[in-house]
Amino acid sequence: MLPFETIPNYLEALFGVFLVSSLSYIFGMFVGFFILAVYVYYAFAWMNIAKRMKYKNPWLAWIPIANLFLFPILAKKHWTYGFLLLIPIANLIFTIIWFWKILELRGYKKELSLIYIGTIIPYLSSFAWIALFVVFGFLAWGKEKHMKKKR
Numbered sequence: 001m002l003p004f005e006t007i008p009n010y011l012e013a014l015f016g017v018f019l020v021s022s023l024s025y026i027f028g029m030f031v032g033f034f035i036l037a038v039y040v041y042y043a044f045a046w047m048n049i050a051k052r053m054k055y056k057n058p059w060l061a062w063i064p065i066a067n068l069f070l071f072p073i074l075a076k077k078h079w080t081y082g083f084l085l086l087i088p089i090a091n092l093i094f095t096i097i098w099f100w101k102i103l104e105l106r107g108y109k110k111e112l113s114l115i116y117i118g119t120i121i122p123y124l125s126s127f128a129w130i131a132l133f134v135v136f137g138f139l140a141w142g143k144e145k146h147m148k149k150k151r
Helices: 004-052 058-062 066-074 078-086 090-106 110-118 125-141
Strands: none
Touching: 004 058, 004 066, 004 090, 058 066, 066 078, 066 090, 078 090, 078 110, 090 110, 090 125, 110 125
């Protein structure tokens, strides 16, 4: 049997464990909702970009892994080039090249694709991802006046 004096110590320890696990759960839920919100924004943006570029299957933006294949498709390359995005280092190079082409086709400054380089630089990557999401927003919901006419 436990001495009477040690019971509060066990209760304090139990409360501490409960508090830490509760805070961890709340933090995990917050991170999960944040990741879900980013994914929904990303999917909506790419779906709108695909619609504006008159791609027949814009819903592809909602399917994980398959949405990677939108990059080469919208850059007017064959969809099988999307497998290059699964190769380290090559994925950065081809993402920049294809995003350059997508920006060119949409009539925006092509140099904005170089923001992707910032995503791998420490202390700059957070700002680069925010900048990319802003660029995605302009591509998806910006004015169409920059579009080049197709013949």
